[in-house]
Amino acid sequence: QSALTQPASVSGSPGQSITISCTETASDGLVYNYASWYQLQPGKVPKLIIYDVSHRPSGISNRFSGSKSGNTASLTISGLQAEDEADYYCSSYTSTSTLYVFGAGTKVTVL
Amino acid sequence: QVQLQESGPGLVKPSGTLSLSCTVSGASITSRNWWSWVRLPPGKGLEWIGETFHSGSTSYNPSLESRLTISVAKSRNQFSLKLKSVTAADTAIYFCARVDYDLGRAFDSWGPGTLVTVSS
Numbered sequence: 059q060s061a062l063t064q065p066a067s068v069s070g071s072p073g074q075s076i077t078i079s080c081t082e083t084a085s086d087g088l089v090y091n092y093a094s095w096y097q098l099q100p101g102k103v104p105k106l107i108i109y110d111v112s113h114r115p116s117g118i119s120n121r122f123s124g125s126k127s128g129n130t131a132s133l134t135i136s137g138l139q140a141e142d143e144a145d146y147y148c149s150s151y152t153s154t155s156t157l158y159v160f161g162a163g164t165k166v167t168v169l
Numbered sequence: 170q171v172q173l174q175e176s177g178p179g180l181v182k183p184s185g186t187l188s189l190s191c192t193v194s195g196a197s198i199t200s201r202n203w204w205s206w207v208r209l210p211p212g213k214g215l216e217w218i219g220e221t222f223h224s225g226s227t228s229y230n231p232s233l234e235s236r237l238t239i240s241v242a243k244s245r246n247q248f249s250l251k252l253k254s255v256t257a258a259d260t261a262i263y264f265c266a267r268v269d270y271d272l273g274r275a276f277d278s279w280g281p282g283t284l285v286t287v288s289s
Contacts, residue, residue: 104264149275
């Protein structure tokens with residue numbers, strides 16, 4: 059059972075905006091820091107798209123944005139495009155013996 | 170541009186040892202980054218396996234620690250993973266990745282991944 063909860067799937071039409079949530083398990087006592095988001099597509103190298111909650115690495119489209127409120131980090135994809143179809147994973151650094159945890163992943167479908 | 174490439178056998182027998190290497194190009198493994206292994210079991214989510222620094226320091230996922238060794242070969246600009254006593258549950262795509270502490274400890278560069286199947 060993942061310590062970070064994501065929806066299994068999210069879908070949207072081209073041009074729309076979608077948001078993927080990533081909620082920390084409140085009862086496990088871990089401290090989650092530095093939320094990041096990754097895009098995994100078949101046959102492609104996984105890609106970091108958001109780090110430290112809301113920062114985009116160079117080369118990542120500004121259609122991707124990240125935020126955090128309370129114990130939930132979010133990834134928003136604006137102006138959805140067919141090329142955005144992928145699995146998206148959130149991750150956090152925990153400063154415990156399990157240094158990094160991932161969510162179970164969210165499959166994004168462009169209708 | 171940093172590139173990482175995993176290599177190793179794609180099939181390992183149950184109770185055997187899974188051995189993979191990751192070759193880094195475009196960056197030195199002796200930089201201030203840490204170097205990690207992450208896996209993706211079929212139908213499941215990503216799982217952090219462990220990481221190493223060029224000094225030889227390591228951190229392991231406690232769920233795998235008793236079976237795991239991660240090491241660095243500075244002369245080859247490589248780091249490696251050995252997981253012993255494998256079972257079918259270790260079948261996964263294995264990725265190597267760079268951890269950038271300046272980017273909030275994010276995995277900023279990844280290899281394409283290699284599928285390892287545990288089966289007799």
